[in-house]
Amino acid sequence: MNRFDYLSPRNLAEALQMLSVRPEAIPLAGGTDILVQMKERSRHIEALLSLKRVPELHQYSLNGTLTLGSALTVGQIAAKQEIQRDYTALAIGSGLIGSVQIRNMATLGGNLCNAAPSADTAPPLLVLGAEVVIASHQGERVVPLETFFLEPGRTILQPTELVKEIVLSKSHTRTGSFYIRHTPRAGMDIAVVGVAAAITLNTNEIILNARLALGAAAPVPMRAVQAEALLPGHRLTDELLREVGKTASQEAEPIDDLRASAEYRRHLVNILTQRALRGAMAKAKSNQGYQE
Amino acid sequence: MEYKLNFSVNKQPVDLLVEPHQTLLEILRDNLFLIGTKDGCGTGDCGSCTVLVDGEPVCACLMLAVEAEGQEVTTVEGLVTDSELHAVQKALIANGGVQCGFCTPGVLLSSVALLTRNPQPSEVEIREALAGNLCRCTGYDKIVRAVQEATKELEHA
Amino acid sequence: MPETRSIGQPLPRVDAMEKVRGQAIFAADINLPQTLVGKLLTSPHAHAEILSIDTSKAEALPGVRAVITAADIPEVDTYDPDHRLHAFLARQFVVFAGQPVAAVAADDLPTAETALELIEVEYRPLPVVYTPQEAILPDSPAVSRDAYRDSSAAADTTAETESDVAKEEKTPNIFYQQVIKGGDVDAAFAESDVVVEHTYTMPTVHQGYVEPHAVIAFWDRADHVTVWECVQGAFSGRDFIVKTLGITPTNITLNSTEIGGGFGGKIDGLFAPLAVLLAKKASRPVKLILTRREEFTSANPAPSTTIRLKTGAKRDGKLTALEGEILVDVGAFPLFLNASFNIQWLMLHNYKFQAWRLEGQDVLTNKASAGAFRAPVAVNAAFAIESQLDEIAGLLDLDPLALRLQNLLLQDDLLPNKEAQVRVGSKEVLAALAEHSSWTSAPPTRLGDDGLLRGRGLGLGSWGSGTQTASAIAILEADGKIRIVLGTVDLTGSYTSLAQIAAEALGVSVKQLVMTKASPDHAPFAPVSAGSSTIYSMGGAVKEAALDLRSKILNRAAQVLQVSEVELALNDEGVFVSAEPEKSRTLQALYEMGATWFGEYGPLIGLGSVTQRKPAPAFAGSIAEVTVDPETGQVTLTRLVIAQDVGKAINPLSIEGQIQGGAAQSVGMALWEEVMYDEQGQILNPSLLDYHMPTAMDLPMVETILVEAPGGDGPYGAKGVGEPPIIPSVPAVANAVSAAIGTRTCDLPISPERVWRALHGKTTS
Ligand code: FES
Numbered sequence A: 001m002n003r004f005d006y007l008s009p010r011n012l013a014e015a016l017q018m019l020s021v022r023p024e025a026i027p028l029a030g031g032t033d034i035l036v037q038m039k040e041r042s043r044h045i046e047a048l049l050s051l052k053r054v055p056e057l058h059q060y061s062l063n064g065t066l067t068l069g070s071a072l073t074v075g076q077i078a079a080k081q082e083i084q085r086d087y088t089a090l091a092i093g094s095g096l097i098g099s100v101q102i103r104n105m106a107t108l109g110g111n112l113c114n115a116a117p118s119a120d121t122a123p124p125l126l127v128l129g130a131e132v133v134i135a136s137h138q139g140e141r142v143v144p145l146e147t148f149f150l151e152p153g154r155t156i157l158q159p160t161e162l163v164k165e166i167v168l169s170k171s172h173t174r175t176g177s178f179y180i181r182h183t184p185r186a187g188m189d190i191a192v193v194g195v196a197a198a199i200t201l202n203t204n205e206i207i208l209n210a211r212l213a214l215g216a217a218a219p220v221p222m223r224a225v226q227a228e229a230l231l232p233g234h235r236l237t238d239e240l241l242r243e244v245g246k247t248a249s250q251e252a253e254p255i256d257d258l259r260a261s262a263e264y265r266r267h268l269v270n271i272l273t274q275r276a277l278r279g280a281m282a283k284a285k286s287n288q289g290y291q292e
Numbered sequence B: 001m002e003y004k005l006n007f008s009v010n011k012q013p014v015d016l017l018v019e020p021h022q023t024l025l026e027i028l029r030d031n032l033f034l035i036g037t038k039d040g041c042g043t044g045d046c047g048s049c050t051v052l053v054d055g056e057p058v059c060a061c062l063m064l065a066v067e068a069e070g071q072e073v074t075t076v077e078g079l080v081t082d083s084e085l086h087a088v089q090k091a092l093i094a095n096g097g098v099q100c101g102f103c104t105p106g107v108l109l110s111s112v113a114l115l116t117r118n119p120q121p122s123e124v125e126i127r128e129a130l131a132g133n134l135c136r137c138t139g140y141d142k143i144v145r146a147v148q149e150a151t152k153e154l155e156h157a
Numbered sequence C: 001m002p003e004t005r006s007i008g009q010p011l012p013r014v015d016a017m018e019k020v021r022g023q024a025i026f027a028a029d030i031n032l033p034q035t036l037v038g039k040l041l042t043s044p045h046a047h048a049e050i051l052s053i054d055t056s057k058a059e060a061l062p063g064v065r066a067v068i069t070a071a072d073i074p075e076v077d078t079y080d081p082d083h084r085l086h087a088f089l090a091r092q093f094v095v096f097a098g099q100p101v102a103a104v105a106a107d108d109l110p111t112a113e114t115a116l117e118l119i120e121v122e123y124r125p126l127p128v129v130y131t132p133q134e135a136i137l138p139d140s141p142a143v144s145r146d147a148y149r150d151s152s153a154a155a156d157t158t159a160e161t162e163s164d165v166a167k168e169e170k171t172p173n174i175f176y177q178q179v180i181k182g183g184d185v186d187a188a189f190a191e192s193d194v195v196v197e198h199t200y201t202m203p204t205v206h207q208g209y210v211e212p213h214a215v216i217a218f219w220d221r222a223d224h225v226t227v228w229e230c231v232q233g234a235f236s237g238r239d240f241i242v243k244t245l246g247i248t249p250t251n252i253t254l255n256s257t258e259i260g261g262g263f264g265g266k267i268d269g270l271f272a273p274l275a276v277l278l279a280k281k282a283s284r285p286v287k288l289i290l291t292r293r294e295e296f297t298s299a300n301p302a303p304s305t306t307i308r309l310k311t312g313a314k315r316d317g318k319l320t321a322l323e324g325e326i327l328v329d330v331g332a333f334p335l336f337l338n339a340s341f342n343i344q345w346l347m348l349h350n351y352k353f354q355a356w357r358l359e360g361q362d363v364l365t366n367k368a369s370a371g372a373f374r375a376p377v378a379v380n381a382a383f384a385i386e387s388q389l390d391e392i393a394g395l396l397d398l399d400p401l402a403l404r405l406q407n408l409l410l411q412d413d414l415l416p417n418k419e420a421q422v423r424v425g426s427k428e429v430l431a432a433l434a435e436h437s438s439w440t441s442a443p444p445t446r447l448g449d450d451g452l453l454r455g456r457g458l459g460l461g462s463w464g465s466g467t468q469t470a471s472a473i474a475i476l477e478a479d480g481k482i483r484i485v486l487g488t489v490d491l492t493g494s495y496t497s498l499a500q501i502a503a504e505a506l507g508v509s510v511k512q513l514v515m516t517k518a519s520p521d522h523a524p525f526a527p528v529s530a531g532s533s534t535i536y537s538m539g540g541a542v543k544e545a546a547l548d549l550r551s552k553i554l555n556r557a558a559q560v561l562q563v564s565e566v567e568l569a570l571n572d573e574g575v576f577v578s579a580e581p582e583k584s585r586t587l588q589a590l591y592e593m594g595a596t597w598f599g600e601y602g603p604l605i606g607l608g609s610v611t612q613r614k615p616a617p618a619f620a621g622s623i624a625e626v627t628v629d630p631e632t633g634q635v636t637l638t639r640l641v642i643a644q645d646v647g648k649a650i651n652p653l654s655i656e657g658q659i660q661g662g663a664a665q666s667v668g669m670a671l672w673e674e675v676m677y678d679e680q681g682q683i684l685n686p687s688l689l690d691y692h693m694p695t696a697m698d699l700p701m702v703e704t705i706l707v708e709a710p711g712g713d714g715p716y717g718a719k720g721v722g723e724p725p726i727i728p729s730v731p732a733v734a735n736a737v738s739a740a741i742g743t744r745t746c747d748l749p750i751s752p753e754r755v756w757r758a759l760h761g762k763t764t765s
């Protein structure tokens, strides 16, 4: 690692102020990616802005909407019972990242800001309709997560901006979500493909609403909108599942890399889409959701 | 520029000057001479640097020392109380869960943290808790058995 | 002989206490005052000529204490340009990406890293030879200027061999080539009822020791250097420095530290000369620790192989002919052994054939130079041949275990070199598996209610016990304990087993033994801990030293007690007359007699020095059960059983552990492990995140069966234990997968994508 300046703000205003003065400073959250890049000297960094002592970024509130401070660790998120129940996909995705040790360090904001196509929290947050609250010394803006990722490793964040929090709308009755990914190794691995699904049912188990999102299936985590569109107004039959899986796999834009070929990834999107939907369905049936 | 760092290591208060680029692992090993914590990869992938920070296992290789300000760090050297080994330490010895011993400190801290939060783990839960601790010598069989045995011992204690 | 008290006891390791307390000292744990950080500058090119290196900017950086390049290597007459060990720094050419071209020593890590960036190297890139298939073509560019080697030397000289490739057609990249043949292959195939033929590939894999290479060097006198190093042999490590730097052995103190796994990857140390040169130039201690990335790019992984194999059999299962071509990619330098020959040898030593013809080639490419990995290339051999036997059993509808039993090459059967096979335990290993519940239960139904495919598979493999010379000293100590002084490295728990051997030989309990590891300054010669030879060879030396001391103790006591030796007995308390136990001397008293002014008797010491021991090939067999998700191709290992002939289990606890660890590595090779290269010879996955060794979540418990078959002349019947367990689980898992999916995957690792392709008849991308 090269030598760098360490900025350690005590609150959000101070953090944003520091960032406005030193826009080259890189926010340090869990450090599980940035430190690796610095150690391998693939990234030269002038200054790190530590988010560890910025209380606003560690907030957690479930008050109709769910607000997750960007510096919460994915381990903290995976362990919350209400997230497991009402935002299941997010709990699953957060609980699959790295190892126990990594999950105790890696943060939700870090997982998103790295903009890895395979980020395990991204597809769940996409199907849960997450909004990203972005702050700078000039104020805040709120964007849907769909518009947040630009390309592998790049987001819409400006150098002076930070992700403050992620906001998820209220979870409704008979809504369920699920996330499933494929990795060769059971422990400590990176998604070859990950698929999240969220479903809302009416009392007759007809799908009112459905969302699908794919990880590691395109340059950035993406919604599978064409596949989703096939679902509302129907029951989840095997035939429909196959149709949706196929459509999702056609929508995906995977690449060949060392982990898998594009062809296999496309196939996995098909299979995992069906499995994620089944998982979301089971959750939706059992889920009484947030009590109003 | 150096920063003053106040934290506690194995229940002892420590204050020292550190440079921002120094990792917690480097400070533990090179400044405090707590050599029980190992460096097997430096990139968070092997778990030999596992220590507990406020009771939770983390990779000391990926934590800047300055970030440990005010926190409680436990290393393998802190597991022995009144010269009594921790139940997991005893069980690892008795069950042959130690071979080369390089992964052992990290395995111990992950196991101790697991048993603290979940005193009755299943085999699957033990394996999940240890997934971040690579061991190339044992095939994990005897490590998992040792944790199972320690569970029983702690239950009786 | 006293009754057995120590042999066969499942004792915990003698060093376990330090290890669970974090007190065991590994090389990186040593802190000398004023130690500098050493770092390597490695080549970004897989093949290039170094036109110039300018280190002046790096040297000018404050805090930099030394920069070395090939220009700093002293001239030695032992220099061998063909040898990997002499390539610790590139001279005129770099031949693999990751080869060190310079090294620095600096006050701290950031300074050292900055210094590396300031070194200016001008390279002229040369064509990269990427695959062995390309390397053997007559017009292939040369991997290295010096690559041509004569192949005729190290062959199985008594076998019928031929050299049917005209020398002039050969490219310099083939450095070893050999055909082993016997009988009439064409006729044997013609008589066969079934013939199977496939090409099996196994990629480069890495030993994956969790502790990276680490070495500290300190010139404590003008002409004397002390080195602390994690290395599998103190003598081999010292010898490496002698040969590369021309320092005389007694001017080197080599302290081998605790070692965090080696598995063949740390036989010589590889990087010690760099630390020694840096320390000399800086006049300060230098600590050099490899990064994990460098472990992949710059150390010595295992070679990759392509094996085309054809096997014939009669309807009753009798094997007829074996024919094939073995191509071994060893990377940029020749391997320490002729890998393809080893594969030929291993393929022909387990089963009987009427006729065989195996062509082998060891080939250079511009990749990290390969080294040993636990039972070097035995896995590659077993994967091919055991897959074929399984397939033949399937085609003939025979029990695969019975088919193997029927064809075993056993004692007195002739080996390809016309020598008679020694006593081996292959039959006992198979018999133990045949009785095991995993085999006696009905094979799993292929398709379960859960939609998963299921399969069970068997594999067998063997390794010849290492035969090395060894020595040790046994000393009667002041407190009546027995100190064993030895120079061997405890790689696998051997000190515990050696203490048990010594205790048994002496007739005392293990707690009377003190095992003292000594550097070559203080210990007599000990072989490198490799090739499953430590207990076999060192155990022999320790036993002999202990017996020697015992007889000297008894002799002394007989003199003192004025009885004959046969009347005496020895235990932890001392020596006593069997018929009159009150007539005795404590061991402490006997020590004191030899350690006193004007003493009548000299101190009591025992010596052990043993030569080449008889070969004792050891077999291991494995049964694996898997489930396969037909939609994703995901393989899950649900059960693993391994039986191994250990001759005599000196310490069943430690042997079980070693077997389980070997089996885990084997499963890793079967399902996940692969060092991937691009066409420019660059490693694509140089991290433990992307190089997939099994985690605790990836493996089941490993059921072990210790088989004790006679053979060899190891101490108390022990055979080599370390290598065999890595062999049979690769074919067992492969065969289980093939039973589950109904077709064969001949490429390792058996990744989900490959399984999916095999299941859906897709060709490999
Ligand atoms: S050294 Fe920290 S995880 Fe490997």
Ligand code: FES
Binding pocket: B097, B098, B099, B100, B101, B102, B103, B104, B134, B135, B136, B137, B138, C210, C260, C261
């Ligand atoms: S005991 Fe060697 S790595 Fe675990």
